[in-house]
Amino acid sequence: MTSTDVLWALKIVYTIYAFSIISFVGWFAYRITKKPESYKTWLTPKVFYTYLAILVMIGVGIHILTYNKIPWVAWELKKHKIKPDRVFNITVENHQFILPEETPITIKCGEVVKFNVVSRDLTYGFGLFRPDNTMVFQMQVVPGHNNELLWQFHEEGSFYVLSTEYSGPKGARMRVPDAFKVVCNKNVSMGVGR
Amino acid sequence: MNIKELLINGNNGGLDHSGLSPLQKVTLRFVVIGLIFYGVAAIEGMIMRVHEIKPVPLLSDEHFFAIMTAHPIVGIFGSTYLIVFGAFTFLVPYLMKKPVFSIKIANFTWGIMTLGTVLVWLSGFIYHYAPLYTIYWPLPVDFSQFHIAGGIIFVIGVALIMIGTLAFIVNTYATVFYTPKGQKKQPIKPLLMSAFGIDGLLNIINKIRGKEPYIKDPPLSLPIVAIFRGTVDTFLDALVILTAGLLILFFIFNNLFQWGLHYHSVDALLYKNIFWWGLDLIADGLVLIYVAGTWYLLAMLITGRNLFMQNIARAALLLELIVSWAVWSHHLLSDQPQPEIMKLASGEMITAFELITQGLAFFITLTTLWLARPLKMSNELKFLLGGLLGFALAVPAGIIQADLGMNRLLHNTQWVAGAHFHVAILVGLTMTLYSAIYILLPILTNNSVKLFSQRLANWHFWLHLIGGIGMGAFMGMAGIDGMLRRHVYTEGEFMLYMIPAGICGAMLLAAWVIFMFNIIATIGIKGLIGIFKPSKIDKEVIVPQPATAMQKG
Ligand SMILES: [Cu+2]
Numbered sequence: 001m002t003s004t005d006v007l008w009a010l011k012i013v014y015t016i017y018a019f020s021i022i023s024f025v026g027w028f029a030y031r032i033t034k035k036p037e038s039y040k041t042w043l044t045p046k047v048f049y050t051y052l053a054i055l056v057m058i059g060v061g062i063h064i065l066t067y068n069k070i071p072w073v074a075w076e077l078k079k080h081k082i083k084p085d086r087v088f089n090i091t092v093e094n095h096q097f098i099l100p101e102e103t104p105i106t107i108k109c110g111e112v113v114k115f116n117v118v119s120r121d122l123t124y125g126f127g128l129f130r131p132d133n134t135m136v137f138q139m140q141v142v143p144g145h146n147n148e149l150l151w152q153f154h155e156e157g158s159f160y161v162l163s164t165e166y167s168g169p170k171g172a173r174m175r176v177p178d179a180f181k182v183v184c185n186k187n188v189s190m191g192v193g194r
Numbered sequence: 195m196n197i198k199e200l201l202i203n204g205n206n207g208g209l210d211h212s213g214l215s216p217l218q219k220v221t222l223r224f225v226v227i228g229l230i231f232y233g234v235a236a237i238e239g240m241i242m243r244v245h246e247i248k249p250v251p252l253l254s255d256e257h258f259f260a261i262m263t264a265h266p267i268v269g270i271f272g273s274t275y276l277i278v279f280g281a282f283t284f285l286v287p288y289l290m291k292k293p294v295f296s297i298k299i300a301n302f303t304w305g306i307m308t309l310g311t312v313l314v315w316l317s318g319f320i321y322h323y324a325p326l327y328t329i330y331w332p333l334p335v336d337f338s339q340f341h342i343a344g345g346i347i348f349v350i351g352v353a354l355i356m357i358g359t360l361a362f363i364v365n366t367y368a369t370v371f372y373t374p375k376g377q378k379k380q381p382i383k384p385l386l387m388s389a390f391g392i393d394g395l396l397n398i399i400n401k402i403r404g405k406e407p408y409i410k411d412p413p414l415s416l417p418i419v420a421i422f423r424g425t426v427d428t429f430l431d432a433l434v435i436l437t438a439g440l441l442i443l444f445f446i447f448n449n450l451f452q453w454g455l456h457y458h459s460v461d462a463l464l465y466k467n468i469f470w471w472g473l474d475l476i477a478d479g480l481v482l483i484y485v486a487g488t489w490y491l492l493a494m495l496i497t498g499r500n501l502f503m504q505n506i507a508r509a510a511l512l513l514e515l516i517v518s519w520a521v522w523s524h525h526l527l528s529d530q531p532q533p534e535i536m537k538l539a540s541g542e543m544i545t546a547f548e549l550i551t552q553g554l555a556f557f558i559t560l561t562t563l564w565l566a567r568p569l570k571m572s573n574e575l576k577f578l579l580g581g582l583l584g585f586a587l588a589v590p591a592g593i594i595q596a597d598l599g600m601n602r603l604l605h606n607t608q609w610v611a612g613a614h615f616h617v618a619i620l621v622g623l624t625m626t627l628y629s630a631i632y633i634l635l636p637i638l639t640n641n642s643v644k645l646f647s648q649r650l651a652n653w654h655f656w657l658h659l660i661g662g663i664g665m666g667a668f669m670g671m672a673g674i675d676g677m678l679r680r681h682v683y684t685e686g687e688f689m690l691y692m693i694p695a696g697i698c699g700a701m702l703l704a705a706w707v708i709f710m711f712n713i714i715a716t717i718g719i720k721g722l723i724g725i726f727k728p729s730k731i732d733k734e735v736i737v738p739q740p741a742t743a744m745q746k747g
Contacts, residue, residue, distance in 0.1 A: 003602075011671070014594070025583040028579070032567055032575075048506075051557055058549065062593065063597055066597050067598075070600075072599065072602055125606060127678075130676075133675065133688070139529070139602075142463045142529060144458055166326050166333075169255040169258070170255075
């Protein structure tokens with residue numbers, strides 16, 4: 001699953017949810033003005049507790065689902081155990097990203113890359129975006145700490161860097177066009193064998 | 195019909211302010227100022243909406259972000275806080291049938307909060323001071339970007355707002371616990387047990403064990419419990435924000451007098467944790483609790499009956515107190531140095547409880563209404579349903595982003611700003627408040643006014659509902675496609691979403707204009723001014739007699 005798939009699924013699921021809850025409240029508003037045929041009700045405490053149980057299941061279930069379906073959750077939680085193939089040390093200072101190599105930096109499909117971003121002054125964000133502006137990932141960059149993120153690319157293309165955290169008016173202009181280029185060579189991605 | 199005359203004198207002679215008690219007047223003052231600040235926030239929002247569609251030539255990045263800084267402060271503290279505080283300043287005495295502890299403190303509260311909000315706004319307008327609502331360290335003290343004077347005015351403004359908040363809390367606690375002259379003294383223990391919802395919990399435990407209920411008739415009604423419970427969070431929140439303000443002030447002086455302290459001597463991550471612990475008490479502690487309490491109250495007033503599953507509701511308020519103190523890590527899910535266990539426990543799991551507590555309030559309120567069928571689709575019922583829908587949309591949106599996997603893609607995007615908190619505040623909270631305003635209007639005006647136009651009220655309702663949901667939806671979609679919040683886009687990147695979001699924003703603004711017109715036409719400018727004149731009626735009076743008699747008749 002890439003981030004595009006996840007976001008696409010979110011769009012669909014949430015739109016369906018939104019329309020159903022709007023219809024439900026609409027139906028409720030219509031029916032509540034009508035006189036009921038009988039005052040006997042199915043709304044017993046039992047129904048209430050069942051509803052609560054469902055809420056608990058949804059609340060916990062979403063995290064279990066994402067843990068199993070979204071690969072970067074495991075990368076995040078097991079980051080101390082995974083050894084990266086490449087490490088990029090990136091510095092941010094004065095509203096500027098300082099990348100370790102000349103851009104575009106080429107990454108191979110399937111390589112485990114570690115981005116370590118350090119800020120020398122303010123709180124920034126480090127986000128990677130596709131040319132159509134959709135997001136690949138992001139993290140916060142707090143000064144005085146190592147901000148490390150593991151990522152494995154499975155899509156070919158060129159990606160730009162943009163700060164995703166507000167750091168004053170200049171923050172909106174913190175962009176590095178074509179910062180990373182991912183190439184998917186069949187031999188390589190299979191050769192790593194992960 | 196002469197519009198000018200209508201606006202000056204109001205519908206059918208408008209509001210007769212001479213018959214209003216001091217408590218009624220101070221409540222109306224809170225509400226009037228709150229509604230004006232809502233309009234200011236809506237205009238600011240609209241300026242930003244337009245700028246995202248087509249950059250406004252005179253608007254520099256500095257000014258744009260200054261507007262973005264003032265916008266939530268005017269909207270949340272200037273508008274929402276004032277309306278909520280005003281309503282509760284009235285409701286606590288009204289429901290407990292005893293005078294408010296101090297009218298003076300109540301007047302002080304709205305005055306100082308208004309002043310504070312104006313100062314914050316000025317710091318942006320004059321100096322373009324723009325650390326944004328989140329004031330992440332060390333940005334507020336980065337004086338290579340911002341003017342020191344802007345920082346000072348901003349901090350003083352925020353401090354005044356928080357002092358007003360503390361004054362409201364003192365007044366509320368004092369009203370709950372004090373015994374007015376001539377009344378029998380109430381013991382404090384059952385009041386406290388009730389205020390925290392402990393009696394509701396004990397009732398449930400006794401029921402499970404097959405025993406008699408702990409207490410049959412709790413001393414505090416459910417809405418009072420919610421108000422009291424909410425103020426605990428308001429208090430802690432005010433303390434944290436005041437402390438952050440002092441820290442900023444300290445570093446302003448550090449800069450002015452060159453004490454030589456580097457801003458990195460404050461740990462940015464620790465600051466962020468403490469700051470969010472406090473600020474989240476507003477979002478997750480306060481809004482949800484006050485709103486749940488208001489829903490309960492409205493459902494009881496509209497149906498004239500007790501709540502479904504009342505003990506559960508009481509106990510849930512206690513649960514939410516603990517939940518609200520432990521959820522803040524959901525704001526730091528994308529902060530890599532934040533310990534993983536905090537992300538999992540506080541950020542994901544405890545936060546998921548809000549789905550449960552809010553879902554419970556949703557269910558209890560709807561069921562209470564349902565069991566009272568048939569109901570007339572009054573303005574208060576309409577707006578209450580709108581408010582319920584708003585939270586039903588916004589809370590799940592929040593739970594979705596409070597997930598490790600999803601947050602990686604949603605953090606700081608327009609999804610958070612649109613689908614989550616604008617829908618929560620504009621549709622959920624604001625419509626609930628409108629419902630409260632409609633239901634309180636006759637009580638606060640001694641039944642002396644008649645709504646100018648029901649048709650305009652309907653327009654207000656639909657424009658606000660569709661505009662609010664629509665704007666949230668389009669901003670949310672843009673967020674999914676990578677559009678960041680707290681950012682400017684000048685290349686027309688997300689035009690496809692920003693145009694409909696702008697149209698929906700215009701609907702929201704139009705809704706407010708229509709509502710204000712309707713209210714002014716109802717009350718009349720004369721009546722409105724009269725609200726701010728001192729009342730001649732005795733301070734102890736909550737609602738003057740003839741009006742109460744009229745209600746019953
Ligand atoms: Cu929160």
